[in-house]
Amino acid sequence: MLDHCLLIRDNLWEVTKVADDLIDLVFNTIAAYQNETVKQLTIATIVFLPLTFLWGILARTLCPFPSWMWGLPCCESYPSCSRYLIYLALGR
Secondary structure (H helix, E strand, C coil), X not given: CHHHHHHHHHHHHHHHHHHHHHHHHHHHHHHHHHHHXXXXXXXXXXXXXXXXHHHHHHCCCCCHXXXXXXXXXXXXXXXHHHHHHHHHHHCC
16 A cells, blocks of 8 residues: 555656646747747847937938038928938938
């Protein structure tokens, strides 16, 4: 009878170890997906943060400011500013 009790105890101990390993696997899988998401958000930030800065400078309605500082044409409206940023991005 003692042997059966010890065998059951050992089996339960192994099952708890397997369950803990499965829980760790699930958490590590979720962490890997989160790392991929953070990587994609970092790439989006690297691309769009400088564009946001340029948009803030070029979208102003003050015509003398951009042309006085860098010799750029005046951006008096959002569509013209968008066209100019696309022009700068394409390098033409």
